[in-house]
Amino acid sequence: MITNVSLVSVFVKDLDESLAFYTDVLGFEPRDDIRLGPDYRWVTVGHPSQPELILHLAIPGPPMSDDLVQAMQRAQAAGGLPGVGLHVDDCRKTFEEFSAKGVEFLQEPADRPYGVEALMRDNSGNWMVLVEPRAYTPADFDGASFD
Template sequence: MITNISLVTVYCLDQDKARDFYVDVLGFEAGTDVSMGEGFRWVTLRHPSQPELEVTLMVPGPPLNPEAADFYRRQLEKGEMGGLGLRVDDCRKTFEELSAKGVTFLQEPAERPYGVEAVMRDNSGNWLVLVEPRPFSPEAAG
């Protein structure tokens, strides 16, 4: 029986720079960092309030075939990769704090039927969605 999600993958071009961004800018904690031979490195992060879920930072490569790895690299370089949805207590405040740290936002905080949402980009080209949730109302969806 599956009991929860324990690991998600975020692709990046440089594991050190990506780890530093998530730790120093977003407040994640560094997890595992192990070289496993043949140039493969396993790097994980955890958020302090959700330590059971790890984010692995993967450079596009095996087990992806070369064409798939190249596609992921190109998407990252263009800033067109999806990443994570991050719950926040106050989207506007978080937007201001992260903007002050130099984070690039693709969308400023905006009202949505499910809460307040902003879209940012990590330093690898992944889009991250910040959501201050509220109960969904079909009427608000219009």
């Protein structure tokens, strides 16, 4: 029986730069940085308030096919890969803090039926959503606009 989600992979362009971004900018903690043979490095980070969930920072490569690696690299270059969703206690304040650190935002904080949401990119171009959640019901979405 599955008991929880423990690992999520985020594909990045450079392990050292992404490790610095996730720790220095976003506030995650470094977890693992292990060489597994001459050509593979296992790098993970986690958030201090959620020790059971690990983000695996990975560069597209073997055992993926060359075609898949190339497609992922094209998606990375275009900034089209999804990343992760992050809950925040104050989306507008977090937006200001991250903007001051040079984080690229695709969408400034906006009120949504489920809370306040902003859309940003990590340093590899992955989309990341920041959400200051609030309680909602399906009826809250009637007539909602997400422009």
